[in-house]
Amino acid sequence: MAVRYELIKTCKQTGARLGKLHTPHGTIDTPVFMPVGTQATVKTMSPEELKAIGAGIILSNTYHLFLRPGHEIVREAGGLHGFMNWDRAILTDSGGFQVFSLSNLRKITEEGVSFRSHLNGEKLFIGPEEATQIQNALGADIFMAFDECAPYPAEYDYVKKSMERTTRWAERCLKAHTRPNEQALFGIVQGGMFNDLRAQSARDLVSMDFPGYAIGGLSVGEPFPLMYEVLEHTVPLLPTSKARYLMGVGSPDALIDGAIRGIDMFDCVLPTRIARNGTCMTSQGRLVIRNAKYARDFTPLDPNCDCYTCKNYTRAYIRHLVKSEETFGIRLTTYHNLHFLVKLMEQVRQAIAEDRLQDFRDQFFAQYGLGED
Numbered sequence: 001m002a003v004r005y006e007l008i009k010t011c012k013q014t015g016a017r018l019g020k021l022h023t024p025h026g027t028i029d030t031p032v033f034m035p036v037g038t039q040a041t042v043k044t045m046s047p048e049e050l051k052a053i054g055a056g057i058i059l060s061n062t063y064h065l066f067l068r069p070g071h072e073i074v075r076e077a078g079g080l081h082g083f084m085n086w087d088r089a090i091l092t093d094s095g096g097f098q099v100f101s102l103s104n105l106r107k108i109t110e111e112g113v114s115f116r117s118h119l120n121g122e123k124l125f126i127g128p129e130e131a132t133q134i135q136n137a138l139g140a141d142i143f144m145a146f147d148e149c150a151p152y153p154a155e156y157d158y159v160k161k162s163m164e165r166t167t168r169w170a171e172r173c174l175k176a177h178t179r180p181n182e183q184a185l186f187g188i189v190q191g192g193m194f195n196d197l198r199a200q201s202a203r204d205l206v207s208m209d210f211p212g213y214a215i216g217g218l219s220v221g222e223p224f225p226l227m228y229e230v231l232e233h234t235v236p237l238l239p240t241s242k243a244r245y246l247m248g249v250g251s252p253d254a255l256i257d258g259a260i261r262g263i264d265m266f267d268c269v270l271p272t273r274i275a276r277n278g279t280c281m282t283s284q285g286r287l288v289i290r291n292a293k294y295a296r297d298f299t300p301l302d303p304n305c306d307c308y309t310c311k312n313y314t315r316a317y318i319r320h321l322v323k324s325e326e327t328f329g330i331r332l333t334t335y336h337n338l339h340f341l342v343k344l345m346e347q348v349r350q351a352i353a354e355d356r357l358q359d360f361r362d363q364f365f366a367q368y369g370l371g372e373d
């Protein structure tokens with residue numbers, strides 16, 4: 001079996017689970033935050049730094065690597081692991097979502113999606129078979145079925161047709177998958193914000209017995225309460241013995257609230273994306289380092305952090321680097337933000353182990369400056 005989820009325990013205070021995700025490239029403790037490395041790199045970080053931070057699994061992207069450098073080059077390099085010199089786990093997304101969020105002029109048919117490259121306007125096509133073949137070439141330990149992430153908001157009838165087509169596409173991905181013992185294909189539950197469609201999608205995908213399940217179609221602009229409501233209806237329909245990956249989530253508070261609702265895996269572009277404009281996640285909330293008040297602040301980004309950045313550099317220095325557009329500056333903010341989320345998930349796992357995740361949530365939200373919901 002390529003990937004096996006091991007349930008260790010369920011938190012008595014919440015629905016959160018402590019687990020282990022066994023992969024051919026190492027075992028990952030869950031709930032886990034997965035850094036995003038869209039173009040075969042987690043921006044500005046070396047593999048050694050990612051290991052020092054404690055990252056056990058990173059994400060990459062079918063759409064981007066298909067366009068550039070091309071999946072055949074990555075295959076010849078020994079897959080993504082060889083290409084980027086990363087010997088821990090990798091998960092790739094199937095590209096459908098990125099076609100919709102990046103390229104213009106696209107057309108969906110039963111076959112798949114025609115679109116123009118956002119790089120050079122070239123007409124391209126990806127369907128379930130192509131997405132599966134590309135991900136087989138990339139060699140990720142976990143890869144995603146080809147799906148359509150319905151926009152938000154969307155009409156019931158559109159979402160129903162889209163979800164049913166996504167289910168047919170999932171079947172086609174299973175048929176096209178050539179190395180089930182080396183790579184785990186996860187099904188992606190769709191169904192928009194409609195609980196009956198979510199139930200139909202979950203039921204149909206579970207009947208295909210995927211090694212793990214993602215919940216897609218969320219974190220697409222809907223209000224958080226609506227996302228949590230959909231989660232509360234969808235997660236219970238998934239097998240407890242399989243991992244659950246909530247796609248595109250998210251912010252520190254959403255990682256905690258997602259874990260409470262039984263999610264094991266999260267991806268999020270936030271820590272790396274906001275780091276590039278000098279915004280840092282700290283235990284007291286977000287800190288915008290460009291702010292003039294930090295010009296003479298010779299304390300670390302986060303007084304409660306023990307990461308490389310916080311042990312060796314001050315807010316004044318990092319502010320200077322970021323304002324001077326010195327790339328070392330965003331390397332330091334990226335390192336800290338990634339460490340912050342990896343550390344947060346360690347605290348979440350510890351809280352689950354001690355049946356006190358709800359208490360941890362309340363204390364974190366108060367400190368992080370989040371209003372009570």
Ligand SMILES: Cc1ccc(CCc2c3nc[nH]c3cc3c(=O)[nH]c(N)nc23)cc1
Binds near residue numbers: 218
């Ligand atoms: C490298 C990488 C970046 C991003 C992602 C997740 C991207 C992502 C979503 N992001 C926010 N909401 C999302 C929903 C979906 C979805 O429904 N399906 C798929 N395949 N991906 C989604 C995966 C990998």
Ligand SMILES: [Zn+2]
Binds near residue numbers: 301302308309310339
């Ligand atoms: Zn730090």
